[in-house]
Amino acid sequence: MSVNQVTPLIDTVREHETPEGIRLELRLAGPVVRACAWSIDMLIRVILYGGVSGIFAFFGGIGTSLMLIMFFLIEWFYPVLFELYNGASPGKKAMGLVVIQDNGTPITFSSSLIRNLLRGADFLPFLYATGLLSMLLNRNFQRLGDLAAGTLVVYREQALVRVQLPEAERRRPPVDLSVDEQRELIRFAERCPQLSRDRQIELATLLFPVTGKRGAAAVQEILGYAAWLTRGNR
Amino acid sequence: MKQEQFEARYQPLWQRLDEQLKQQESFRLRRSAELPADLPQLYRQLCNHYALSRSRRYSPQLVEYLHRLVLRGHQQLYTRRGAWLWRLLTFLGRDFPVSLRMNRGYFAVALALFLLPGLLVGGYCMHDDSFIYSLMSDAEVSNMEEMYRPDNSRPGRTIERSADSDFAMFGFYIYNNIGIGFRTFAMGILAGVGTVFTLFYNGLVIGGVAGYLTGLGYTETFWPFVSGHSSLELTAIVISGTAGLMVGRGVICPGQYSRLDAIKRQAGSAIPLVMGAGLMLLAAAFIEAFWSASNMPNAIKYIAAAVLWISMILYFVYAGRGTSGTR
Numbered sequence: 001m002s003v004n005q006v007t008p009l010i011d012t013v014r015e016h017e018t019p020e021g022i023r024l025e026l027r028l029a030g031p032v033v034r035a036c037a038w039s040i041d042m043l044i045r046v047i048l049y050g051g052v053s054g055i056f057a058f059f060g061g062i063g064t065s066l067m068l069i070m071f072f073l074i075e076w077f078y079p080v081l082f083e084l085y086n087g088a089s090p091g092k093k094a095m096g097l098v099v100i101q102d103n104g105t106p107i108t109f110s111s112s113l114i115r116n117l118l119r120g121a122d123f124l125p126f127l128y129a130t131g132l133l134s135m136l137l138n139r140n141f142q143r144l145g146d147l148a149a150g151t152l153v154v155y156r157e158q159a160l161v162r163v164q165l166p167e168a169e170r171r172r173p174p175v176d177l178s179v180d181e182q183r184e185l186i187r188f189a190e191r192c193p194q195l196s197r198d199r200q201i202e203l204a205t206l207l208f209p210v211t212g213k214r215g216a217a218a219v220q221e222i223l224g225y226a227a228w229l230t231r232g233n234r
Numbered sequence: 235m236k237q238e239q240f241e242a243r244y245q246p247l248w249q250r251l252d253e254q255l256k257q258q259e260s261f262r263l264r265r266s267a268e269l270p271a272d273l274p275q276l277y278r279q280l281c282n283h284y285a286l287s288r289s290r291r292y293s294p295q296l297v298e299y300l301h302r303l304v305l306r307g308h309q310q311l312y313t314r315r316g317a318w319l320w321r322l323l324t325f326l327g328r329d330f331p332v333s334l335r336m337n338r339g340y341f342a343v344a345l346a347l348f349l350l351p352g353l354l355v356g357g358y359c360m361h362d363d364s365f366i367y368s369l370m371s372d373a374e375v376s377n378m379e380e381m382y383r384p385d386n387s388r389p390g391r392t393i394e395r396s397a398d399s400d401f402a403m404f405g406f407y408i409y410n411n412i413g414i415g416f417r418t419f420a421m422g423i424l425a426g427v428g429t430v431f432t433l434f435y436n437g438l439v440i441g442g443v444a445g446y447l448t449g450l451g452y453t454e455t456f457w458p459f460v461s462g463h464s465s466l467e468l469t470a471i472v473i474s475g476t477a478g479l480m481v482g483r484g485v486i487c488p489g490q491y492s493r494l495d496a497i498k499r500q501a502g503s504a505i506p507l508v509m510g511a512g513l514m515l516l517a518a519a520f521i522e523a524f525w526s527a528s529n530m531p532n533a534i535k536y537i538a539a540a541v542l543w544i545s546m547i548l549y550f551v552y553a554g555r556g557t558s559g560t561r
Contacts, residue, residue, distance in 0.1 A: 018308050020281040025301065061399025068405030075409075076416060104305065105312045110505045117508065118501075120420035121428065130424075144423045147494060148481060148501035157302055162295055182291040190295050230237040230293060 014140060014152070016104045024104045027155040029097045031135050034153060038128070040091030041079070048074050076116065083112045088156070098156045102140070111149040118145035165189045165230060168223035175210060182229050189226030192219070237292045244283055248303060251276045255303070258310045269310070277307040328554035330510035333503060335550070337476060340483070344475035347433040348468075352441025359445030366446040369438055375446075382447050382456040389455040390527050400523045407519035411467065415515050418474040419481070419508045423497070426482020433475040440468075458532040461539035463522040465546050470514035477504035477511070 012028040049071065056067035082089040087098040087106055099107045099115075122131030122143045131143035140152055166189060177185070192200055197216075204211070204218035211221040235243075254270045284300040286292075334341060359366050366375055382389055391403070414436075421428020447456045480500045488496030525538070 018281075018304075018312075020278060022281050022284060022304055022308075024305055024308060061402040064402035065399075065405030068402070068409040072405075072409040072412060075413070100309075103312070104308055106309050108313075110502065113509070114501050114505055117416050118420050118423055120417050121423045124424070148423060148497050150498045150502075157305075162299060165293075179289075179291045183294060186291070186293040190293055229291060 012141075016102070018104070026100070026104060026152060028141050029095075029153045029155055030141055031132055033095050033097065034092075034135075034141075035128075037089070037091040037095040037097055040094050041089050042091075044090055045074055045078060048078075079116045079119075080109075080112045083107050083116075084109060092153070093156075096156050096158070097153055099151055099153050102150050102152050107151055111151050114149035115145035115151050118143075118148055121145075163190055163193055165226055166192050166223050168220055168227050170228040170231065171221065171224035172228055173210075173225045185222060186226045186229055189223050192223065235290075237287075237290075237296060240283075240287070240292065241296065247276060247279060248283075248300075251280055251303060251307065255306045255310055259306070273307075274311060277304075277311055280304060280307060325506065325509070326513075329506050331550050331553040333506045334473065334476070334510070337480060337503070337507070340479045341472065341476045344429075344433055344472045344479055347430060348437040348472050348475065350437070351434055352437035352444075354441070355438050356441035356445030356448075359442045360449040363446060363449050366442050369442045378443055378447065379450070379452075382452045382459070384452060384455055386455065388527060390459045390522075400527055403527065404519055404523035407522050408516065411519055412512050412515045415470055415474040415511050416508065418471060419477045419504070419511075422478025422481035422504075423485065423501075424482075425485045426479055429475050429478030429482055432478075433472070436471060454532065458535040459526050462526040462535055462542070463518040464539065465543040466514045466518035466521065469546065470511040470518065473507050473511040473514070477507040480504040480507075 012030065014026045014028060015023045016026060017023050052067055052070045052074070056063035056070070059066070079089045082093075083099050084107070086093070087100065092098065099112070101107055101111060119131075122128055122134070122145055124130050128143070131145070134143045134147065135141045138147065140146075142152065146152065165186075173185075188203065195203070200219045201215055204222050205214050207218065207222060208214060211218050213221050251273070254273050254276070258269070258273075280300065280303055284297070284304050287297050287300055355365075355369070370378075380386065381391060414432075418429055418432045421432055444456070444460075447453075481497065481504055484496040484498075484500030485493065491499065521542075526535070530538075
């Protein structure tokens with residue numbers, strides 16, 4: 001297995017270490033969200049089947065032929081096409097999921113083919129019961145097709161919005177802080193715009209032993225530490 | 235270095251990398267096959283910055299921003315790309331026959347599973363025309379009889395189907411036959427049981443029908459019709475079964491690998507066989523719809539069938555030999 005768990009926490013984040021020594025974090029998708037994605041795909045496919053039979057019914061023998069060929073393609077290659085195009089079928093995309101190799105790279109043609117051909121086995125005996133069992137027994141939520149293809153279904157990262165730290169007078173923290181503590185202070189400053197004023201005060205006042213301040217002054221004090229930590233004292 | 239200086243100094247580099255990655259992430263048929271020359275170097279610098287930003291106390295948002303860039307860079311740098319037409323040609327000319335020869339043991343087992351019940355039941359059905367009813371329902375048998383009755387002007391079609399054009403049957407054969415091939419492979423993941431069953435069952439039914447119709451004396455309609463596409467179609471089903479057995483072997487007997495790795499390896503080396511079998515079934519569907527159903531004299535059909543059988547066997551035995559030292 002090339003996906004290793006390094007933390008003992010119960011979590012659906014898997015890490016993969018790259019040749020550069022960097023740890024990539026992959027957030028796995030569970031059975032429920034995948035079932036939702038599948039339902040959306042199923043709906044789209046039913047609409048496609050209906051559309052195809054409606055259109056080609058008027059073209060006689062060649063129409064029937066094209067209709068059956070389209071049925072074949074929709075049944076077997078609908079997911080393959082979309083997975084190669086942008087990593088996820090429309091249903092998965094709507095649910096914010098993407099299929100990748102277990103080493104973090106985009107899915108390859110043969111892996112996509114394997115995982116989608118094996119749907120037939122995962123579906124047995126009804127409605128993906130085998131696939132669900134496999135996902136529940138497996139720590140990476142892989143159905144049989146994923147196991148054989150070496151693929152993972154993970155959450156697509158949401159667009160990241162960088163916020164500016166709120167303005168505050170820079171202050172040197174009065175005590176030595178560990179790297180983790182410094183990071184927590186900066187994280188607080190970054191989250192401040194999302195928090196209500198009361199919540200900001202409530203959180204900042206927890207640090208009364210360090211800051212010696214309460215209320216809005218405590219918030220400003222901590223923002224000042226964060227500013228000092230990120231920008232220096234000049 | 236404080237975070238702001240760090241960001242100010244390297245932001246242009248990150249942006250340049252971001253633009254290059256956006257270019258690469260566009261649809262794979264439209265982008266250029268070549269990676270920008272400095273992308274690997276930019277990526278390694280970025281990795282360095284990411285590691286620094288984690289070990290220093292930089293803000294979680296900056297770390298997250300860099301992490302995403304690293305993830306995208308990793309995806310582009312370590313993916314396979316380009317030249318799909320050339321890959322298709324080398325696949326047909328070398329990879330497919332070579333991988334079948336490398337897995338000839340599985341092929342032999344699949345062939346035996348298909349052929350032995352077929353021959354036994356076929357021979358028996360030729361002499362005992364009631365045994366076929368143990369394999370198929372009355373309706374299916376009378377359907378078969380109707381398709382190959384000597385007075386049927388369109389052999390291979392039932393009366394209700396006879397109005398369907400060759401094109402319609404082409405679509406039907408694609409939908410039905412390639413689906414069977416794919417399923418034969420997929421069932422292999424169930425410890426090979428599904429594949430063994432499919433091969434055995436198809437052998438029984440195909441052999442039984444052939445024997446029964448021969449016993450009835452429908453030889454002038456049945457054999458010319460099926461001979462043309464038989465080589466590609468039957469062999470492709472056995473090859474799909476070969477691929478299914480390979481996956482099943484990974485499940486049952488992983489050898490020196492963990493079961494999971496064994497399944498992955500076996501599926502990876504079986505997938506060329508599945509793709510090849512799919513292409514063969516496509517060709518077989520074409521032959522079955524347009525050639526087998528045509529009104530050519532039977533002698534010509536038999537000659538064409540023999541040519542197809544021989545060239546197919548030669549292809550699997552010799553194609554791709556000698557290139558880059560493979561068997």
